[in-house]
Amino acid sequence: MRYYDDLNIGDRHAGGPVTVTEEDIVAFARQFDPQPFHLDAAAAEASIFRGLAASGWHTAALTMKMIVGGEGRLAGGFVGLGVDEVAWPTATRPGDTLRVESEVLEKRLTSRPDRGIARIRTTTYNQKGEVVQRLVANLLVPVRQPAEAAE
């Protein structure tokens, strides 16, 4: 478990892999993003994606799953205050196997002595090494308190 005090600029952590099936892509899209290019392979062929593509929000959710299950867990959990950037340079496709790499870009204290903020970039790759998502998030990270120092 990492506290604010334990974070160093440049620290890197990995997560994943997770493999995405066509059924996963369609199930997520039915629930949250029911557009033809996320739902139906034939309709997707005629779209800008030229084939079935996962919703970008599905790639984001899978990325979160890999962050939470990956290395470098944060004390207090991963609590996102917000996100400075999400980009989807390549679509996630049926059968893709994704993995993530995170890097601490910045850390700063807040007005409260028990909380800091870490700016972390998480890059999600497919099995070909292509970037399917670039994410920069600001996370709340507890400062180590005297009572926790022995943890």
Added chain:
Amino acid sequence: MRYYDDLNIGDRHAGGPVTVTEEDIVAFARQFDPQPFHLDAAAAEASIFRGLAASGWHTAALTMKMIVGGEGRLAGGFVGLGVDEVAWPTATRPGDTLRVESEVLEKRLTSRPDRGIARIRTTTYNQKGEVVQRLVANLLVPVRQPAEAAE
């Protein structure tokens, strides 16, 4: 169906409502963000959220659902190139009823004559009028072609 040509800076559109249950919050979290404050009401009481809270990515996915099902549909669908900002000033809670309002902030042509980019801010509110998500996204929007002019 709106083409690039039909978009005006300041255009506003609404979507929703959608109501979120505790079961929805826990089901999403199990699949994509299995942290105690998204999974278990008792554990959540002791966390920074002081009660069960939806994953921010769940709020984002529900926002997409309301955008896709709302007013102001775009020709070619909602294809996000990326996101300049996502912020979660207030957590989504069990029983919340959410709605969205979108506003066109900017539009610009790309190097391809058939495609433009619209910068759209979508704000997601709960039933108390509190902002649960602020999103600024860059969407690809087709330019109306001569063959489509009659649509």
